[in-house]
Amino acid sequence: QVQLVESGGGVVQPGTSLRLSCAASGFTFSTYSIHWVRQAPGKGLDWVAFISYDGSNRHFADSVKGRFTISRDNSKNTLYLQMNSLRAEDTAVYYCARESVPYGQWHNLDSWGQGTLVTVSS
């Protein structure tokens, strides 16, 4: 079955960096576009970033543009989110989520990981 497992979260100070990983299994990772979505404590879902199935197309929310990068290693079935210049407002649970349609872009998200908590605090 499809499984997405995030890791790499933790407590960091403002201005520092963190890299999240999302390990995928149960499907052909290289054929699906993936998103990062975050949720601040007690708040709603907030889209963060998108990477196409082959890594050729990447998009970011304005709130993280220039600070976050998204990448994938299809040989390792792993997605990454490199987060630099972290701010208190980046504190959230970060989910990776798979699109439902292979070789597609901007489709619905049919599989989600359990999330990893990032806390930015001094």
Add this chain to the structure above:
Amino acid sequence: QSVLTQPPSVSGAPGQRVTISCTGSSSNFGAGYEVHWYQQLPGTAPKLLIYANSNRPSGVPDRFSGSKSGTSASLAITGLQAEDEADYYCQSFDSSLSGSVFGGGTKLTVL
């Protein structure tokens, strides 16, 4: 302020019907982009509930239905059950932002 606007909360008694609205604009729903709905139970990851405006994934009861018209969309839940108590989010693509957008979420309380 979310690009897609949802009511913060709705409520209904068991067995009743409730609807949750999601209002967009010309750069998302009005441009023809589809709406998707997610259910998030307390302490869990979101789950896809409705995709492409009105389609249910396998396993989702037919008590849940979705529709979209113009710049608005809605999720309807009939025969409310206690286990439907959750947060519900709409989602679409926005061409002005070149990215995905979520509604602010609606908390459903089953009275």
